[in-house]
């Protein structure tokens with residue numbers, strides 16, 4: 001299968017590497033020229049726990065340098081880079097091209113629908129992780145899965161074919177009959193743990209040990225739940241808080257600094273907050289639902305971005 005990875009940072013490179021290893025014809029597309037050049041010169045360096053580092057030959061290119069229509073495109077930019085990427089890859093999207101979006105965050109299906117028909121759009125979440133250590137180099141740890149569903153009600157068969165394609169590459173994909181719920185629940189995890197750890201400059205366990213943790217979760221999740229309900233997604237507040245709180249345990253993700261902490265505090269990069277807390281604040285305002293807590297969190301993160309990013 002001819003597959004383009006549109007946004008080949010940490011996650012895109014992981015998926016591209018695994019899909020190519022399974023025999024697919026993969027191209028890694030990315031706007032970071034130094035990264036593309038490093039991959040084309042030395043191969044993609046893959047450092048995986050328990051394995052010798054390998055340098056894998058995978059073709060890489062700037063998104064606008066490739067014009068060939070693809071069978072499958074997997075979107076893996078950061079949320080704020082998605083529109084630019086979709087613009088750049090327009091020539092790669094044919095009438096039968098299936099586009100898969102596994103980005104974190106809310107509102108992506110509506111964005112993608114501006115570029116191709118619903119019947120070719122598939123959305124989901126993934127629990128795989130990956131890190132980018134420099135141009136052309138990724139580190140892989142742990143295992144994960146993918147949950148995927150068609151956006152168009154008639155697209156189930158095509159979604160199942162994509163699930164099979166991903167699983168054949170060891171990506172452990174499952175068809176989901178309610179992927180919007182999974183997307184919202186993951187957004188709640190990221191909209192609490194990521195934003196709060198970035199603001200408080202702490203890891204997940206330390207956040208959990210603060211006397212304020214449960215009240216903070218409750219205030220954020222209550223607003224997520226109210227806005228989710230307007231999109232026909234039922235997020236029970238106590239169940240969602242319990243789901244998030246499980247991650248405070250050291251044997252879960254306790255010692256981990258969430259990606260927003262890594263991006264903002266450690267690497268001084270922009271965050272996806274506008275597609276998490278910011279989405280809830282924006283949709284809340286549109287639908288006359290009060291979302292002051294998420295509004296404030298979004299502004300605090302943007303203020304911290306302004307302070308830290310030169």
Ligand code: NAD
Nearest residue numbers: 008009010011012032076077078079103104128129130132
């Ligand atoms: P990433 O930051 O590794 O890459 C995103 C883009 O940023 C790529 O185009 C990359 O080339 C560019 N980029 C990264 N570092 C750069 C630098 N120093 N200079 C210039 N450009 C740079 O993003 P990711 O972690 O692969 O995340 C993609 C999506 O997947 C996001 O929505 C994220 O929330 C989600 N996600 C990530 C993980 C993870 O473990 N990384 C897990 C699940 C979901």
